[in-house]
Amino acid sequence: MTDSRPPAPMRNEFPLLARNPGLIYLDNAATTQKPACVLDAEREFYETANANVHRASHRLAVAATGAFESARATVAHFLNATTPNEVVFTRGTTEAINLVARSWGQASLRPGDEIVLTELEHHANIVPWQFVAQATCATIRAARIARDGTLDMEHFHSLLSPRTRLVGCTLASNAIGTMPPIAEIVAAAHAHGARVLVDAAQAVAHQPVDVQALGADFCVFSGHKVYGPTGIGALWAREDILQAMPPWQGGGEMIDRVSFAGSTFAPAPARFEAGTPPIAQAVGLAAALEWLIQQDRAALLAHENALRIRLENGLKHMPGVQIVGPNTDKAPLTALRFAHAHPFDVAQFLDNHDIAVRVGQHCAQPLLQALGESSLLRVSFAAYNTEDEIDRFLAALEETLELLA
Ligand SMILES: Cc1ncc(COP(=O)(O)O)c(C=O)c1O
Numbered sequence: 001m002t003d004s005r006p007p008a009p010m011r012n013e014f015p016l017l018a019r020n021p022g023l024i025y026l027d028n029a030a031t032t033q034k035p036a037c038v039l040d041a042e043r044e045f046y047e048t049a050n051a052n053v054h055r056a057s058h059r060l061a062v063a064a065t066g067a068f069e070s071a072r073a074t075v076a077h078f079l080n081a082t083t084p085n086e087v088v089f090t091r092g093t094t095e096a097i098n099l100v101a102r103s104w105g106q107a108s109l110r111p112g113d114e115i116v117l118t119e120l121e122h123h124a125n126i127v128p129w130q131f132v133a134q135a136t137c138a139t140i141r142a143a144r145i146a147r148d149g150t151l152d153m154e155h156f157h158s159l160l161s162p163r164t165r166l167v168g169c170t171l172a173s174n175a176i177g178t179m180p181p182i183a184e185i186v187a188a189a190h191a192h193g194a195r196v197l198v199d200a201a202q203a204v205a206h207q208p209v210d211v212q213a214l215g216a217d218f219c220v221f222s223g224h225k226v227y228g229p230t231g232i233g234a235l236w237a238r239e240d241i242l243q244a245m246p247p248w249q250g251g252g253e254m255i256d257r258v259s260f261a262g263s264t265f266a267p268a269p270a271r272f273e274a275g276t277p278p279i280a281q282a283v284g285l286a287a288a289l290e291w292l293i294q295q296d297r298a299a300l301l302a303h304e305n306a307l308r309i310r311l312e313n314g315l316k317h318m319p320g321v322q323i324v325g326p327n328t329d330k331a332p333l334t335a336l337r338f339a340h341a342h343p344f345d346v347a348q349f350l351d352n353h354d355i356a357v358r359v360g361q362h363c364a365q366p367l368l369q370a371l372g373e374s375s376l377l378r379v380s381f382a383a384y385n386t387e388d389e390i391d392r393f394l395a396a397l398e399e400t401l402e403l404l405a
Contacts, residue, residue: 010384015039017384024355024389029174029202029333029380031224034288038228041287042280053279054253054270068279071286072269075234078289079219080210085239088269089277092233093201094124096220097168099235099272100197101128103248104218105166108195111137114163116194118143118151119370120173120180123363125199129168138165145370149173149325151180157188164194171203175362175376176325176335179203186215195241201225202331205292205382206301211236223281227382228288232281235272242268249274295383304332304381307390311379314394320401324376333380341404343377349400355393 011017014033017025025033045067051060053068069084076084090096105128109115115129119142126140133140143156160167167189172179182198189196197218200209204226211219218241222233237245247254247265251274256264265271311334315321320339338346347359358378361368368374379393 011386013037014384020354022354024353024385024392026379026381026385026389026393027356027358028205028382028385029225029331029378030358031230032205032227032382033384034229034284035227035291037291038284038287042229042284045280045283050280052276064279067283068277071282074286074289075236078209078293079234079236080212081236082212083239085267085269086211086236086242088235088237088242088272089282090220090233090235091231091278092222092224093122093199093220094128094222096233096235097124097197097199098128098131099248100218100220100237101132103245103272104195104237104241105129105132105138106135107246109133109136109138109165112163113138113165114159114161115140116143116156116159116164116167116189117141118156118169118180119145119367120151120170120176120178121168121364121366122170122174122199122201123365124201125168125170125197126366129166142366145178145367149176149178149371150329151178153181153184156185160188160192160194162192164189164192166195166197168197168199170199170201171209172206172331173325173364173367174202174333175364175367175378176371177330177333178326179329179331182214182216190215206304206332208297217241223285223288226285226288227292229278229281229284232278232285234285237268239268242272245272247271247274251275253277300383301332304383304385307381307385307387308332308334310387310390311393314390315397318394318398318401320405321397324371324373331380333378335376335378337373337376338401341401343375345404346377346397346400349403350393350396353392353396355396 013035016033049063051064053065072084072087075087141159144152146152169185186196196216198216200221204221219236224230254271254274322337324335343359360375
C-alpha cells in the first residue's frame, strides 16, 4: 500500500491554504498554489536587488542580472538541459509555443509541409500552429483518440510521412489526464525527419521532465502550474536549433547592432527575450523549482496518484457519475460527466462547500468534440491535497447529486 499522506506541514507552507483552512483546492491543473518560499523570493528580490537586467553596470543591476541568470541555470538544471543557453524565458507555455511557431515554423515550413498534432492538445498547442500553417500554406493533421481517451497510435503512425516537419504533443492531457507514449512518438517523428515539440505544462509538477532523456527538440512549460508565479515560463530548445532560429519579437536586449539601415541580433537565448523580462517572476520560478527538487518527487507522485485512485474508487459507488478518459497512464486528475446533472451546476454546489474544481471545455474543444462531450468537471491534484479532502469531496458530491436529481 502506498502511503498517501503528504508530509504533515505541507499545507502550512502555502499561505493561501493556511489562511483558508476550510478550502479544498482541486483545480491544480489550472494553476497551483504557491509555497511561502516562492512569495518570499520575489519579495526579497524587490527589496534587495531590484534593477533592470543586462543593462546598467551599477551594483543593483549586477545583482539583478545575477539573480535572473541564476534562475535560468535553475530551469536548465530542473529540465536536465545541457546548458542554460537552451532556456528562453517566456510568459508561459502559450507564449513559448507561439515563439516556436512564429520563429522556427515561419522560417522552416513550406507549402505542402505537414504539422502533426493530436486531439489531446490544449488550444495553446493548436492555434499557434494554425496561424503559421495559414502563413506558410502548410497543413495540420490531428492524430485521433480512441474511445477510452488514449491516443490512437495506429492513426498517429499513419499520419507521418516525409511531408511531416513537426510533431506537437502534450505529455499529459489537461482535460482527461491521458499520457501518450511520448518515447514512441518522438522516435517515430525523428525517423521521419520531423522536429518534435513536447508540451510539458501538465507534467512538470508531477514527474521529472528530463529533456535529454525525452530526446525532443522543443519542450515548454508554465511556472504557475509548478508552484511558481504567473507570467513566467520557459521554452527549452536544442542549442543548435535555437541558435539557427530567427527572432520573433523586436526590441531592446535582443539586438547586437541597430541602425536605420538594419539590425543584427544577439545570440540565443537573448535574441528571443526582447524588452524587460519578468525578472522577479524568474526568481520566483527558480524558488519553486528548487522547492520541488528538494521534495521526494517519487513519493509526491505516488501520493497524488493514490488520491486519484481513492477518488475514483469512491465514485464507483455513485450512481450517474462516469469517469471520462483512461484509468491508467494518466496524470493525477479525474474528469467526470454526470448522467442527471449539468457539470456547471455541480461545480456551483461544490463551491458552496468551498471546494474548487474546474468545469467546462478545458481549452480543449477538439478533444471534447472527439469525446462527444460538451463539458466536463475536472478534479486535479497537487502535493498538498489530502485523503481527508477527497473524502469530503465525495460526501459533498453525493449530497449535490441528490439535490440536483
Ligand atoms: C497541456 C497544457 N498546455 C498549455 C497550457 C497553456 O498554459 P498557459 O496558459 O500557462 O500558457 C495549459 C494550461 O492549462 C495546459 O494544460
